[in-house]
Amino acid sequence: MKKTKLLIFLILGTLNTFGQNAKNDSLQTKKNIEFKFEALIIPTVLIGYGIVGLESHTLDFIDTNTRDEIIENIENKLTIDDFSQYSPFLSVYGLNGIGIKGKNNFKDRTIILGTAYLIMGGTVNIVKGTGNVERPDGSSKNSFPSGHTATAFMGAEFLYQEYKDVSIWYGVTGYVVATGTGLFRMYNNRHWLTDVAAGAGIGILSTKIAYWIHPLIKKTIFKDKENMNGIVMPFYNGREYGLGLSMTF
Numbered sequence: 137m138k139k140t141k142l143l144i145f146l147i148l149g150t151l152n153t154f155g156q157n158a159k160n161d162s163l164q165t166k167k168n169i170e171f172k173f174e175a176l177i178i179p180t181v182l183i184g185y186g187i188v189g190l191e192s193h194t195l196d197f198i199d200t201n202t203r204d205e206i207i208e209n210i211e212n213k214l215t216i217d218d219f220s221q222y223s224p225f226l227s228v229y230g231l232n233g234i235g236i237k238g239k240n241n242f243k244d245r246t247i248i249l250g251t252a253y254l255i256m257g258g259t260v261n262i263v264k265g266t267g268n269v270e271r272p273d274g275s276s277k278n279s280f281p282s283g284h285t286a287t288a289f290m291g292a293e294f295l296y297q298e299y300k301d302v303s304i305w306y307g308v309t310g311y312v313v314a315t316g317t318g319l320f321r322m323y324n325n326r327h328w329l330t331d332v333a334a335g336a337g338i339g340i341l342s343t344k345i346a347y348w349i350h351p352l353i354k355k356t357i358f359k360d361k362e363n364m365n366g367i368v369m370p371f372y373n374g375r376e377y378g379l380g381l382s383m384t385f
Contacts, residue, residue: 179340185334252293284321285314
């Protein structure tokens, strides 16, 4: 069968990692992740907090006080959040690259990650485009929700799902990094607490949905694509950092 090359550019990270052959790097599980309503509790609470905060004077007061406490003695900004947002999901590829196998092979985990990113990115951009929340630093009015935080928590949940059967500490580490990303968004005076909370909820939920619908996507879109290889590489267009994902199947 003639090889088809699918090139997907995701506005993601600046690090690179390489995909392995789908036949060699999987600890495939026989059962798909089942939908559980309790899995919706945490992301729903986080998103709900953010939404309520848009109109609540009490939460607005908490937002302002939290921002003031965080930036009170700050002299220099640390832009580590521009990079840390990508490290949880890149860790999945890095761990596989050094031989620590996760739940899925390159093909399946990449489809899941791509699906999660499309859901997360689409949601964040739509809400930002229709909202009118001014950033703490006054630079623009697209503060809600935090895209950096959403990306980080999307990756943290992805890392957790892929490696929870190997060691839960991989997922814990991912969530620590994601939480730090959210804190740095406030530290750098770019987002309110409600922005960060909503972004975290959107990121987690996007990955959960991606795993739930993966069997359907794999069956309908990639059913005849058994073998897949790829490479993930960074790019920079002069304004934005990004991650190019090239897959051949």
